[in-house]
Amino acid sequence: MADGVYERLRTAIISGEWESGAQLPELSLAEHYGVSRTPIREALRRLEQDGLVERADRGMRVRGRSPEEILEIYEVRIVLEGAVASAAAKRRTEIDLIRLRRAAEAMAELDTTDAYAMATANRSFHETMWQASHNRTLIDLLTRLNDHLARYPATTLTRPGRWESALAEHDAILSAIENQHAEEAAERAEHHMAAARDIRLEMYAAELR
Template sequence: MTDLVDERLRAAIVNGELALGQQVSEAQLAARMGVSKTPVREALVRLKADGLVEIHPQRGTFVFRLDGDQVGQLCRYRAAIETAALRESMLLAPQSLAGALDERVHAMRKAERARDQKALALLDMEFHHQLFEHCANPYLLAGYNVIRWQLVAMRHRAPITNAVSSHQVLVQAIGQGQVEQACQLLVGHVLDNEQRYTAVCTPPG
């Protein structure tokens, strides 16, 4: 039951059904889902560990929201670990990495034509996750998982508008074995998200 509640709440946060910064009530969530408060409480603890909710004693539980400084810190952290994963991947399996990334770019092109923003957000996440899949360094993957779900939630709220072109140049540099150029492109690509993510985290009005 906890797994089911976790899945439903996670989807509600990621897809925007629950707003960033919104307070959530164990009792109300339990009533809406037709379960007791125990699995809701356990699911919220899991979501807290993944950075999707904040639990404040005496105040309540809230969907996460980052301020401008935190968004900047997240983007710089992401750039650092993704660059490290890219370097290791290009040493270990550059052609396999380039092939996996190219597959995602082709899928992005189809999603762009269909104007499927949800699919683009998912493909964007899959694209960057390939860096960790191919580097064979579990510590880098663990570091990425610290911010993974917050990134998913913000990607769905602020999907990238130039998905194909911004990712294609990176694939080309990787395929040509240009490590430094690929790293520079990746850092620029990641940091370009800061303004969009800050906008979705800013309270309306």
């Protein structure tokens, strides 16, 4: 039961059902999910370890958003994406390359009026690259880190010109992986995520105006 409550709460936070800063009182959550307070307490403890909730004056709340958090997330993700691209260049198989090409082609053929589809296709490309690294630790870290970014729902890909540049950056990463140029793959991936970071910060600042 505790696992089920944890997954439901985690999904609700990542999807925005429970918004940034929302209070998470145990009794209300227990009534909402139809369980006792014990699995709620355990789920909140695990979510705190995940960095998705934090302690407040009146119990737990959904972790707030901030430009500092954006910088922290991307500081780590830039390094991890570079590492995973390098590993993929060294260890990719022909099946990995086929999957990466398909993911890139799916993005190129996408209807760019659908922001959700754009974000989904972009995530698919990155997750395919993660799998090509054949490094479970990197995959686990990036998956957990991606949960934090998911709390910032608007995709950076809707910014004018970003979709086209992202496609070109993906092609460059894929080419380096295909040619087993590990250092170049890492540099391309790091540049790609740094560009996303800068746009994310601009979007956050725009929301405050």
